[in-house]
Amino acid sequence: MPKAVDPIQKRSEFVAASWDVIAADGLKAATLRRVAAEAGCTTGALTHYYTDRRSLLVDALRAAHYQAGARMMDAAKGTSSHGARLQAVLLEALPLDAARMREWRVWLAFWAESMTDAELAKENARRYAEWRQLLEDLIRPLMRTRAEAKRELAYVVALVDGLGLRLARHVSNDRMLGDEQRECAATLVRHLARFEAA
Amino acid sequence: MPKAVDPIQKRSEFVAASWDVIAADGLKAATLRRVAAEAGCTTGALTHYYTDRRSLLVDALRAAHYQAGARMMDAAKGTSSHGARLQAVLLEALPLDAARMREWRVWLAFWAESMTDAELAKENARRYAEWRQLLEDLIRPLMRTRAEAKRELAYVVALVDGLGLRLARHVSNDRMLGDEQRECAATLVRHLARFEAA
C-alpha cells in the first residue's frame, strides 16, 4: 500500500502558499514553480494534486471565501442584538489586521482576473451571493419591509467593498495605514448607528 | 528633415489601444505585440514612443484618470445647486454606460496591479488624491464643519467605489447588468437625498 498522506491537508498547504504569493507579488507571480517552492516542494507534487494551474487558483479563491465566512460566523456569536450582530460581521469583513489584509489583497487580485476568466467569475459570483444572503438575513429584522432590507443590503455591501478596497489598494507597509483603518471602521460604525435605536 | 508625425496623437492612439485590450482581456493580455496590433502597427512603432512596457501602462492609467476627470468637470457644468453638482459628478463616476464600464474595467485591472507595482501605485495615489480633493470641494458647502465634510467624503468615496466595483466585476454582456446599474444609481441618489433640503 502507498504512503499515507492526507490529500485535504496537502491541498490546503498549497492553497495557503498561493495566498502568500498572491498577497505578496500578485496573481501573475503565482506560478506553479513559485507556489510549489513557497509550499516547500517542487512542481511535481503540486501537479499531483492539481491538474491545472487554474484549478489551483479556483480552489484558492474558494478557500479564501470559506475562511472569511467562517470568521464572520464566529464574529456573529457572542452578540445580543441584531444591530450588534450586523456590525460585528461587517467589521470582521474589513481588512483591519494583517490576516484580513492578506485576504483582501487576494480577493482584489481575483476580482481583476475574474473580469476575463469565466470560471473564476462563476466561483466568485457564487460566494458573493452567499455573502449577500448572510447579510440580508442579518439586516431583515432591522427593517420594516423586505424591500427596505434589499435597499439597505445594497448600501452596506457597497460601503464595505469601497472601504475595504481603499485599504487594500494601499502600498504594503504604509505608515498611514493604521489611521486609515480606524477611519474606515469609524465610517462603517457611523452608518450603522441608525440601527442602535431599533 | 524627418517625417512629420504628432507624437502626442500617436501616444494617445497607443493608450486607447491599451484600454481596449485591458478592458477586453485584462492587463496580462496587454502585451507589446497585442497593443501594437490593436493600434494597427508593430512593436517597432510602439517601442519608438515608449521605452518600456511599464511606461506605456503608466501612461494608460494616467490618461484614464484625466479622461474621467474631464468628464466630471463637464458634468458639474449646468448644475445650479451644490447638491445637484455633487450628485451629477458622482453619477458620472459610476459605470452606467459602455464607455465608463470600459474605464472601470481598466481601473480595476490597474488597482490589482498597483498592489505589487510601486510606480503604478504612486501614479494611482496621485490621481486619487485629486479626485478626493475635487469631491471635498463639492461637499464642503453642504456641511457645517470641515470635519463633517471629511467624514462625508470618506462615505461617498467608499460608496461610489463599492457600487462601481460591483458593476465592473460583472461578466461582460450580462443581461442583468442594466437592472444592477439602475439599482446602484438609485442607491447613490438615495444617499444624496439628504442634501436636497440644504
Added chain:
DNA sequence: TGAGTGAAATAACACCGGTTATATAACTGC
C-alpha cells in the same frame, strides 16, 4: 523483508513575453 504502491522530483518540451538590434521605408527641406 521485500515487492508494490502512490508521492514527489527531475527534466524536457513548446510557447510566448519584453527587450534590443538591425534593416527598410517615408518624408522633409534644400
Added chain:
DNA sequence: GCAGTTATATAACCGGTGTTATTTCACTCA
C-alpha cells in the same frame, strides 16, 4: 531629386511559463 532624419518593420535573443513524461523515492503491508 537627393541626402538626411525619423518612423516603422523585422527579426533575433534570452528568460520564464504551463504542461507532460519519466524517473526516483518512501512508505505500507503481506
